[in-house]
Amino acid sequence: MSDLLQLVFSGLAQGAVYGLIALGFVAIFAVREIVNLAQGEYAALAGLSAISAVTAGVPLLPAVVLVVPMVVMVAVLIERLCIAPIRKMTPLLSIILTLGISTALKAIMLLIWGPQARGLPAFPGRDIVLAGVSIRSQELWILGISAVVGAAVVWAYEHTLLGKAMRACAEQPVAARLVGISPRMATMIAFGVAGFVGAVAGLVGSPIYFSSWDYGLGLGLKGFVAATLGGLVSLRVALFGGLLLGVLENLVAGYIDTGYRDAVAFLVLLLVLLVRPQGLVLKASAARV
Amino acid sequence: MRSEGVLRSYLPFAVLAAVLVVFPFVASTNLVNIGVFALIYGLAAIGLSLLMGLAGQVSLGHAAFFAVGAYTNAILITRYQVHGVLAAGAAVVVSMLIALLVGIPLLRLRGHFLALATLGLGIIVSVVVRELDVTGGTSGIFGIPKPEINGRVYDTPQEFFWLMTPVVVIGLLLARNLVRSRTGRALSAVNDSEVAAECLGVNTFALRLRVFILSAGYAGLAGVFYAYWLAVVSPEASGFQLSVKMLLMVVLGGLGTVWGAITGSIMVQGLDEGMRVLIPQLIPGATGEVQLVGFGVVLVLVIILLPGGLAQLAAMVTARLRGRQVERPAAGRSSPLESDGAPAAGGQGGHGEDGEPGSPYLGDVLDSAQIPERGSLVLSVRELTKRYGGVTAVREVNLDVYAGEILALIGPNGAGKTTCFNMISGVLAPTDGTIEVRGRRVEGRRPHVVAALGATRTFQNLQVFGSSTVLGNVAVARHLRSRSGVVRGMLSLARREERDIERIARAAVAAMGLADDADRLVKDLPFGRQRKVEVARALALSPMLLLLDEPMAGLSGPERDGLAALLRRTREAGVAVVLVEHDVDAVMALADRVAVMDEGRLIALGAPSVVRQDPAVIAAYLGTDDEADALLRQAAKEVY
Amino acid sequence: MAVLALSGCAESVSPADKGGGGSTEGPIKIGAVLDITGAGASLGVPERQTLEMLAKQVNAAGGINGRQITLLIEDNQSTEDGAARAASKLLQTEKVSILLGASRTGPSLAMRPIAEQAKIPMISLAANEKIVHGSKWVFKSAQNDKVVIENIVDDMAAKGYHNIAIARDASGFGEGIPEMFTDVGKAAKINVVSVEKFAPDATLFTAQMVNVRKAKPDAVVIWGIPPAASLAQVAYRQLGIKAPVYQSHGIGNQVFLDTAGASANGLLASLGRMLVADQLPANDPQNKVVTQFIKDYKAAYGQSPSTFAGHAYDGFTIAVNALKQAGTDPNKLRDAIEGVSNWPGISGVFTMTPEDHSGLTKDALVMVTVDNGKWKLVPAAG
Incomplete structure (x- = not known):
């Protein structure tokens, strides 16, 4: 029993990181139909930058606080430089483009930080054992920060005028303009939000899951799967989808075979896409005659 | 004359073959080594190029098929001592079988979801080969001997390069032939407008599946050579990095051109090796897959600056050299990257000249064998209903159409006419009710099923195939009347059939008075003529039921008269014509019967003279257009 | 015309094909394939440093019988296919006289058949006994x-x-x-x-x-x-x-x-x-060589060497000794490596035999x- 609880708990912590990444996908997709494959790189970039800052002697808290706006700026800058110039964005185009961005970012991180995986020092706190489950303080940090950040993003998108206007951009650009939000501006903000949640995910996860130049893509894809559970438009489902995925992976690793851990997410992805494709692809279907 | 053209079309392949044969003599061993990899990946890239350029489907997990080919070959050779050629054949077949199995569910997905599902597939394959014992786990399979044919061992880079040369040249040639074949024409049409192609009888799903399988075959064969050359197959062969590399090759070379795939693979492999050497020199201490920075940057730059890839660049340079200005890449082809099947925009306004379609051609176009006896029931609609959420766009419509009549469907905007057309032609699935075409139930079936029964249509929002010529547009309509499949297309065995297609397409073009424009790009024509192209295209299918959605819009007076005359002759041939039209006077003069719709209901049906007097009709036309518009807008919102 | 071209150039391509660096003058090429990046980086990086340091030492001391060493190091990125590719390149393009590596078992297994086909001796730095089991050409320097x-x-x-x-x-x-x-x-x-x-x-x-x-x-x-x-x-x-x-x-x-x-x-x-x-007793047979290596390595890189650096030292030194003794003829070179007996290295005291190409017992x-x-x-x- 305590084994099961142990697996579930550490799965939840990992899942919270997936959930944050998933939020980033939805934040962009809901505003402009782009699947941003570079989403995971924001996390890797944040983790590695913070490690460098800490190594250089900056205390943990200021390092973390400094890194987040930096990653947001990188995300926005990339949007300005690479996404904005494209006049007519098709799914194929956006996939290839963001894949290119992801690859370039990865390689730049490799050049700067080298191939070794490293971790941030753990946030302050003591590990505890509860009902036979050993809990790292960092895992509690992950769950707590993810909950706060996740709730804030959901609230901002669903309840503020700005958030509503941004979501409207995809469907009713005119209405959005009336509130003073141009689709260009909305896309920029959306990338900023994606950079923000990506950076947070990378920072809180780094002490346990480490950061390295090539870990963003895998993380991003898991986040994408979680986002797909919510049809790429529901922020709440994306967040919970991440938790679910994290737990599921850990259970498969614990009870079936650790080797299949990485296949779980994609089996889920294929199942979701195949069981209810009509719900997910309605917008792309040929019904526009 | 003909053979000269054939000769010229094969010349580039002869040149390529000659260059590849000479290359190992003049290049250093190191360069030849890079060349071998370029050829291996190039072979896979040709397949991916067909999939992306021709079938419009992206695969982010193409290395999966590459790995399946490599592993199958390695297992058969090292564990079962199977003969090399046999093992290679088996490897290709297994790759294609797996593509068939995963393609059936996956290819139903669209856009982002298909792309990411293929990516997921690639990752699943690499997890599976890592875990299975038969694939050697994480270490993979070692000790694959170099291929030996007739006692000759291909174990140096030079020898192996020569071994691959004929395979790559033939692979490229077959792919080129496929692009030019019936299958290629249909798929190119699908890329421009999927719905129009489907309505002309193109089974999009089946064709895409075939190309998907074929591209997996190319990847599998490339995997075979990879296994031979490296003597090792490990899970990296299925890695995402390799899929990205293949994607880059195709995109850099230019989507939609098979030549681009081979050029792209040479460039990318060169870039790969070059960056590996260059970057550590520029940035001391840089280790690892630093070449990725080149991949990423090139991928982004190509997409932003040169979406047509090197093919676009080549077209621009050629045009500059000839002193012409070029606005579009590669002979006016738009990059498939930019095409999403949206209707081509057209200029407004009609053209007054040559409004008299030539009649002698019509007989060639309409195939009398396909047309049922005059007066027999060809279309029967019962209780047809379409609801979008709470809004009912079409309500319980009953309608029969008989061979050899012209039936006009009229009504205010938003009355549900086009929705009816969409349901009858298979574009939309009805919420309720039945549709029978020549006694076969077709409601909810795909448009190509309806087309196969001899019913086709035109579109209110033009759906021409923008990247091809007028003749090319019309030729697509002969899809159902011709047979050659992927294999015959690749081997270029359908010459006679192609001549027949051209003859009838030319006749259909002439019948619509477009003979002078036959070889012009359709999107260079004014709006009204594009509309005529659609009618010519529908006629070229040799339909027995023709559904025309506002065919007269944008035509000049004389052109309208000409079209009316053509439709009458079509009726005389026994074809049933149903048209939606706003010009009530023209309709009344032309139609045998008139059906009137309002707010989704059929409110009148009968001879023009009777319908004209119907009080309900009069009320509908005088009344509440605005309400109807509102309804339509509401409905449209539900759809999107 | 075409035939002429074929036969004319074939000569320039083929002669050295199977030779594999048996030439008797000019620098001696030693190839190494290491896990410098990826999962094996913590092994491969010190191994590379060791090889570079030792090659410099040997060349400074006049080389092997007067011939300088050209050390060619390739990164396999900790992958099997990377190792195979790198090994092929070193053997076919660079024609190295002997091949060192890889750092880990998987890549080493991938290289084994390539070295065997080329009939060039290879010394792996990895552990698994399968690497050398039953092989004529492959040796290893890490403990089984x-x-x-x-x-x-x-x-x-x-x-x-x-x-x-x-x-x-x-x-x-x-x-x-x-x-x-x-x-x-x-x-x-x-x-x-x-x-x-x-x-x-x-x-x-x-x-x-x-x-x-x-x-x-x-x-x-x-x-x-x-x-x-x-x-x-x-x-x-x-x-x-x-x-x-x-x-x-x-x-x-x-x-x-x-x-x-x-x-x-x-x-x-x-x-x-x-x-x-x-902490070793002074009379330990390895004491001298180990102490010297640690001293050199610390002087060159400012840190203590890892055991993997030691595997690289053993592999390289065995190779150099054999080259001194037998020259670059692949067969003689192979025999010389197989003849190593009671030689104190970093990982233990090596004694190779035709049956045992790893040369170490649990006493190491x-x-x-x-x-x-x-x-x-x-x-x-x-």
Whole structure:
């Protein structure tokens, strides 16, 4: 029993990181139909930058606080430089483009930080054992920060005028303009939000899951799967989808075979896409005659 | 004359073959080594190029098929001592079988979801080969001997390069032939407008599946050579990095051109090796897959600056050299990257000249064998209903159409006419009710099923195939009347059939008075003529039921008269014509019967003279257009 | 015309094809394929440093019989296909006289058939006995995993452990390890009650360690290389498992100590003598060579060498000695390597035979523990 609880708990912590990444996908997709494959790189970039800052002697808290706006700026800058110039964005185009961005970012991180995986020092706190489950303080940090950040993003998108206007951009650009939000501006903000949640995910996860130049893509894809559970438009489902995925992976690793851990997410992805494709692809279907 | 053209079309392949044969003599061993990899990946890239350029489907997990080919070959050779050629054949077949199995569910997905599902597939394959014992786990399979044919061992880079040369040249040639074949024409049409192609009888799903399988075959064969050359197959062969590399090759070379795939693979492999050497020199201490920075940057730059890839660049340079200005890449082809099947925009306004379609051609176009006896029931609609959420766009419509009549469907905007057309032609699935075409139930079936029964249509929002010529547009309509499949297309065995297609397409073009424009790009024509192209295209299918959605819009007076005359002759041939039209006077003069719709209901049906007097009709036309518009807008919102 | 071109140029292509660097003058090319990046980076990087340092030393001292060494190092990125590609390149394009590497078992296995086909001697720096088993051309300088297991089993037997759980590297390094424990441990009544795997680049170990804990073993073996082996050690302590941990000879470097931190305290590992050189008796046959190597390495790179650096030292020095003795003829060179006898290196005293291409016995190993970030020699148990 305590084994099961142990697996579930550490799965939840990992899942919270997936959930944050998933939020980033939805934040962009809901505003402009782009699947941003570079989403995971924001996390890797944040983790590695913070490690460098800490190594250089900056205390943990200021390092973390400094890194987040930096990653947001990188995300926005990339949007300005690479996404904005494209006049007519098709799914194929956006996939290839963001894949290119992801690859370039990865390689730049490799050049700067080298191939070794490293971790941030753990946030302050003591590990505890509860009902036979050993809990790292960092895992509690992950769950707590993810909950706060996740709730804030959901609230901002669903309840503020700005958030509503941004979501409207995809469907009713005119209405959005009336509130003073141009689709260009909305896309920029959306990338900023994606950079923000990506950076947070990378920072809180780094002490346990480490950061390295090539870990963003895998993380991003898991986040994408979680986002797909919510049809790429529901922020709440994306967040919970991440938790679910994290737990599921850990259970498969614990009870079936650790080797299949990485296949779980994609089996889920294929199942979701195949069981209810009509719900997910309605917008792309040929019904526009 | 003909053979000269054939000769010229094969010349580039002869040149390529000659260059590849000479290359190992003049290049250093190191360069030849890079060349071998370029050829291996190039072979896979040709397949991916067909999939992306021709079938419009992206695969982010193409290395999966590459790995399946490599592993199958390695297992058969090292564990079962199977003969090399046999093992290679088996490897290709297994790759294609797996593509068939995963393609059936996956290819139903669209856009982002298909792309990411293929990516997921690639990752699943690499997890599976890592875990299975038969694939050697994480270490993979070692000790694959170099291929030996007739006692000759291909174990140096030079020898192996020569071994691959004929395979790559033939692979490229077959792919080129496929692009030019019936299958290629249909798929190119699908890329421009999927719905129009489907309505002309193109089974999009089946064709895409075939190309998907074929591209997996190319990847599998490339995997075979990879296994031979490296003597090792490990899970990296299925890695995402390799899929990205293949994607880059195709995109850099230019989507939609098979030549681009081979050029792209040479460039990318060169870039790969070059960056590996260059970057550590520029940035001391840089280790690892630093070449990725080149991949990423090139991928982004190509997409932003040169979406047509090197093919676009080549077209621009050629045009500059000839002193012409070029606005579009590669002979006016738009990059498939930019095409999403949206209707081509057209200029407004009609053209007054040559409004008299030539009649002698019509007989060639309409195939009398396909047309049922005059007066027999060809279309029967019962209780047809379409609801979008709470809004009912079409309500319980009953309608029969008989061979050899012209039936006009009229009504205010938003009355549900086009929705009816969409349901009858298979574009939309009805919420309720039945549709029978020549006694076969077709409601909810795909448009190509309806087309196969001899019913086709035109579109209110033009759906021409923008990247091809007028003749090319019309030729697509002969899809159902011709047979050659992927294999015959690749081997270029359908010459006679192609001549027949051209003859009838030319006749259909002439019948619509477009003979002078036959070889012009359709999107260079004014709006009204594009509309005529659609009618010519529908006629070229040799339909027995023709559904025309506002065919007269944008035509000049004389052109309208000409079209009316053509439709009458079509009726005389026994074809049933149903048209939606706003010009009530023209309709009344032309139609045998008139059906009137309002707010989704059929409110009148009968001879023009009777319908004209119907009080309900009069009320509908005088009344509440605005309400109807509102309804339509509401409905449209539900759809999107 | 075409025929002429074919025959004319074929000569320029083919003569050196099968030769493989048998020339008798000019610099001698030594090729190395190492895991410089990727999961094996913590092994490959010090190995590269060692090779570069030694090549410089040899060249400064006049080279091999007056011929300079050209050292060509390729990165296989810790992948099997990268290793095969690099080996092909070194053998076919560069025509090296001898091939060193790879750092880990999987890539080494990938290189083996390529070296054998080219009939050029190869010295792997990795552990698994499969690399050399039954091979004419391939040798290795790291201790066989079998002798490491014998060493560990002896210790377990002395302490009376019977049920053991194994968490092993999923790649070539860990393949076949549980089977070997069962085999070697039969006499000592040692049963393997649970086997878990982890990828060399894994960061999550909770699932594996939960299963290890569930098996309630007397002792646990973690068989991997850093950072995975250290992260497994951390997760192990995290879950509060009390059974003692044995680690393999894959952890002999500072990276392990740094990433495992306090979790490493008290573990037992079967390692070569170099890590505890300062604790060796003065009359130890390896003492002189080990001390000198540590001194040189520290002078060049400012840190202590890892055991992997030692594997590179042994491989390179065996190769250079054989080249001095036999020249670059592949057959003579091979025979010279096979003739190495009672030669003290960093990892042990080597004696190659036609049956044993690894040359080390369990005498090459000692039990080592970690005490506050330092390696400590453990006196033989029992």
